[in-house]
Amino acid sequence: MKKAKIYVIGHKHPDTxxxxxxxxxAYLRKKVTGVNYVPVRAGEINSETAFVLERFHTEVPMYMxxxxxxxxxxxxxxxxxxxxxxxxxxxxxxxxxxxISTLTIVDENKKLLGLITKGDIAKTYMGVYDSRVLSQxxxxxxxxxxxxxxxxxxxxxxxVVEKGKILIAAANPDLMEEYIEDxxxxxxxxxxxxxxxxxxxxxxxxxxxxxxxxNDTILKLAKEHNCTIxxxxxxxxxxxxxxxxxxxxxxxxxxxxxxxxxxxxxxxxKDVMAKNRHRAFPVVDNQGKVLGMFTRHDLIxxxxxxxxxxxxxxxxxxxxxxxxxxxxxxxxxxxLGYVQSIKPVYFRCQPVGCTSTIVYQMYKENKVExxxxxxxxxxxxxxxxxxxxxxxxxxxxxxxxAEALAKIAGVEVEDYxxxxxxxxxxxxxxxxxxxxxxxxxxxxxxxxxxxxxxxxSLDARALKTIRERLKNMLDKAKEEHxxxxxxFMLTNILDESSWVLCSDAExxxxxxxSFGSNVTKDGDSVFVDHMVSRKKQFIPKMxxxxxx
Numbered sequence: 001m002k003k004a005k006i007y008v009i010g011h012k013h014p015d016t017x018x019x020x021x022x023x024x025x026a027y028l029r030k031k032v033t034g035v036n037y038v039p040v041r042a043g044e045i046n047s048e049t050a051f052v053l054e055r056f057h058t059e060v061p062m063y064m065x066x067x068x069x070x071x072x073x074x075x076x077x078x079x080x081x082x083x084x085x086x087x088x089x090x091x092x093x094x095x096x097x098x099x100i101s102t103l104t105i106v107d108e109n110k111k112l113l114g115l116i117t118k119g120d121i122a123k124t125y126m127g128v129y130d131s132r133v134l135s136q137x138x139x140x141x142x143x144x145x146x147x148x149x150x151x152x153x154x155x156x157x158x159x160v161v162e163k164g165k166i167l168i169a170a171a172n173p174d175l176m177e178e179y180i181e182d183x184x185x186x187x188x189x190x191x192x193x194x195x196x197x198x199x200x201x202x203x204x205x206x207x208x209x210x211x212x213x214x215n216d217t218i219l220k221l222a223k224e225h226n227c228t229i230x231x232x233x234x235x236x237x238x239x240x241x242x243x244x245x246x247x248x249x250x251x252x253x254x255x256x257x258x259x260x261x262x263x264x265x266x267x268x269x270k271d272v273m274a275k276n277r278h279r280a281f282p283v284v285d286n287q288g289k290v291l292g293m294f295t296r297h298d299l300i301x302x303x304x305x306x307x308x309x310x311x312x313x314x315x316x317x318x319x320x321x322x323x324x325x326x327x328x329x330x331x332x333x334x335x336l337g338y339v340q341s342i343k344p345v346y347f348r349c350q351p352v353g354c355t356s357t358i359v360y361q362m363y364k365e366n367k368v369e370x371x372x373x374x375x376x377x378x379x380x381x382x383x384x385x386x387x388x389x390x391x392x393x394x395x396x397x398x399x400x401x402a403e404a405l406a407k408i409a410g411v412e413v414e415d416y417x418x419x420x421x422x423x424x425x426x427x428x429x430x431x432x433x434x435x436x437x438x439x440x441x442x443x444x445x446x447x448x449x450x451x452x453x454x455x456x457s458l459d460a461r462a463l464k465t466i467r468e469r470l471k472n473m474l475d476k477a478k479e480e481h482x483x484x485x486x487x488f489m490l491t492n493i494l495d496e497s498s499w500v501l502c503s504d505a506e507x508x509x510x511x512x513x514s515f516g517s518n519v520t521k522d523g524d525s526v527f528v529d530h531m532v533s534r535k536k537q538f539i540p541k542m543x544x545x546x547x548x
Contacts, residue, residue: 005036006328007305009064009319011312012042013440016049016384016420018311020377021355022061025310025331028359031368037308040064042319046438048384048424056376056409067305068321071269072262074302076283076292081106084113084250087143089242091249092121102280104290105253111288114253117278124252129244131165134185137251138162141205141228147246148207148232148239154219155205155228161185164204168240169194177201187236187243192218199227207243209236259284260294266302267324269294311355313337313347316442331358334535353393356381360401376409380420387456387493388417393536418458421493425457427466435466436473436488442481443539445546450507451481452542454489454534463490467499467525474503487511487542489534497529500538514541 008026010018019041026037039061045053053060081104082091091103095118105114130136134144138160145152164183169176176197180186183204188194190212198206199221205228208214212231214222222229232239258272259282273281273296280293307322308329314337315322327339329346333355350358356378363370370378382402386394389402406413427435440453453470457463470488478486485507490499502508502524511526512519520527531537 005038005306006308007064007067008037008039008308008310009042009067010310011317011441012319013437014041014043014045014049015311015439016046016052016424017354017356017381019045019049019061020052020381021310021331021359023058024356024359024374024378024381025308025362027371027374028363028366028368029308029329032366038062043437044434046424047430048420051420051423052377052380052384056373056380058373058377064319066265066321067307067319067325069266069302069304069324070262071260071264071266071283071294073305074266074294074298076298077280077295079104079282079290079293081110081290082116082249083107084253085140085143085248087147087246088121088124088249088252089147089245090143091116092118092245095121100280102278102293103249104282104293105249106290110290112259112282112284112290113250114255115257115278115280115282116249116253120252120254121249124244124247131167133244134161134166134247135163135183137247139247141230143246143248144207144243145230147242148230148234150207150230150232153214153229153231154222155226155230159228161205166240166243168236169198187239189236196221199225203227205230207232207239209234209239254278257282261285262291266299270299273299309339310359313339313349314443315339316444331355331362333358335539352395353391353398354382354385356385357395357398357401360405361397370405370408372409375405376411379405379409379411379413380416383413383417383420384424387491387496387532388414388421390493390496391533391536393533421456421458425459425462427455427457427459427462432469432473436470436477440477441534442483443543445543448484448546449482450542450546451477451483451486452489452534452538453486454491456491456493456532458493460492460495463492463499466490467501471501471524474501478503485510487538489531489538491532493532496532497527498531498538500526500528502526510542510545514545 008022010022022039026039029037041061041063045060080098080100084105095103102115102117106112141159142157164185166185169186169188180198180201180203182202185205186198186203187207189209195214195218208231211233258276260269280295283291283294285291305325306328307325310331313330313332327341327345332349333352360378379402382398386398389399436453440451442451467490474486486503488501500511502511508524515528518528
C-alpha cells in the first residue's frame with residue numbers, strides 16, 4: 001500500500017508566512033496524527049524567506065506548481081521483464097506462470113527495449129513462416145535446446161543459427177542429397193545413413209528425435225564439419241511443430257511503445273490508454289529504466305492528491321489543479337475566498353496578523369513541544385507579516401506569540417527583525433519580473449478582477465529606484481493575467497507609508513477615490529501615508545469603492 005501523504009502548501013508567489021507556516025504546520029500535524037505531512041511551495045521564495053530558512057537551517061520546501069494527480073501518486077503494478085534473446089516459448093510460459101498479459105523487454109541495465117503481450121505471442125503461433133526464419137532471425141541455439149527440452153551434444157551452446165533452412169529428412173538418404181544445402185538445419189531420427197549424409201552435405205545442425213544417441217563416428221564427423229547436434233525427447237512431428245517457438249522475442253516485441261513517467265498527470269494518462277490497445281504501459285525514469293507498469297486496474301479506487309492550504313483560501317491565489325485534488329484542511333487569516341471542496345474540511349480562520357500565530361496556538365492546544373528551528377520560522381513569519389508589530393493587522397495575540405517564539409528560538413526580536421528586513425530589502429540585484437511577482441495576488445470585487453503586488457523595504461532610495469522599473473510591468477501583467485486593473489504597493493517599513501502604482505487611468509481614479517484626502521498624487525501613482533497593510537488597509541478600501 002502507498003503510504004498516505006498530505007501536501008501542505010501556501011499561495012503562489014509565497015511570502016515568508018506562506019513558507020514558514022507550511023513547514024511548521026506540516027511538522028505539527030505529523031507529530032499529532034502520524035500521517036506524512038509534506039511542506040511544499042507554489043512558487044520561488046524571496047530573499048527575505050531565503051534568509052530565514054538559512055538562519056534556522058531549514059531546507060527550502062519542494063516546488064509543486066500543479067496538484068493534479070500524477071502517476072507518482074498511484075500504486076503502480078510491479079513489472080515482469082525478459083531479455084531480448086528470450087524465446088517465444090519461454091516468454092509465453094512466464095506470462096502463464098505469473099498470470100500477466102504483458103512482458104517488458106529490457107537490457108542488462110533494465111532499460112526498456114520493448115514489450116510483448118499474450119496477443120503478440122498468439123499471432124506468432126498462427127503465422128506462416130519461411131523455412132529460413134530461424135537463420136533470418138539469428139536464433140540462439142540455447143533457445144532451440146530449451147524449446148525442445150533437449151541437450152546439445154556437439155557445438156557451441158552460445159552460438160546462433162546463421163544460415164540455412166529447416167528440413168525434415170527423407171527416409172532415403174539418397175534423396176537427401178538433392179535438397180540439403182550448406183548450413184541447413186535437418187530434423188531426423190536414428191538412421192545412421194541419414195545422419196552421415198546430412199553431415200557430409202555440410203548441414204549446419206542436426207536435430208535428432210526420440211533422445212537417440214548418435215554413435216561416436218557421427219559425433220566425431222560433426223565436430224570436424226562444425227555441425228551442431230541437438231537431441232530431443234520429442235518425435236520429429238512434435239519437434240517440427242515446436243521449433244519456431246525458439247525464435248527470440250526481440251523480433252516480435254512492440255518497439256516505440258507509449259510509456260509514462262512519474263511526473264505525468266493521470267488525466268493525460270487516461271487519454272493515452274483510451275486510444276491504445278495495450279492493457280499495461282511501462283513507467284520509466286528519465287534514463288529509460290523501467291519502474292513498473294501502469295494498468296487500467298490501477299485507475300480503480302485511485303486517490304487524488306491530498307492537500308492542506310495555509311495562508312490563503314482563494315482559488316485565484318492557489319496552486320494550479322486545486323479543484324482536481326482533495327482539500328483536507330485550511331488554516332488562514334485572510335477574508336473568506338472561493339475555494340470549494342466536495343467533502344467537509346477542517347477550516348480554521350482567525351482575524352490575526354499572521355497564519356503562524358494560529359499555528360503557534362495549535363502547538364499549544366495539542367501540547368506539542370516547539371523545537372527552536374520551528375519557533376524561529378514562526379517568529380520570522382509573524383515579524384514579517386506584521387512588519388514587526390507596525391501593521392494595523394497586528395493583534396496582541398500576534399505580539400505575544402512572536403515574543404514567546406523568539407525566546408525558544410534564541411533571538412532578540414528587534415535586532416533579528418532588522419536583519420531579516422534588510423535581507424528582504426536587497427532589491428537592486430533582482431529582475432523587474434522577480435520584483436513584480438515577489439508578492440503578487442489576485443482579487444475580485446463584483447465583476448472586477450484586479451491584482452495587487454507589494455514590496456516592503458527599509459530603504460526609501462531603493463524603493464524610489466525600482467518605482468520607475470515596475471511601472472513598465474503593469475500593462476504587461478494586466479494583459480497576461482486578463483485583469484481589469486493592477487496596483488502595486490511600494491511600502492516603506494520605517495515611515496509606515498506606501499506608494500501605489502496604478503496600471504491605467506481607471507485604476508488611478510479608483511485609488512484616489514478610495515483614499516480621498518489621505519493621498520498625494522504624482523502622475524499615475526498615489527502616495528498614502530500610514531498605510532502598510534495590503535490585507536487590512538488597501539484591499540477593503542478598493543473592494544468598497546469597486547462595489548459602489
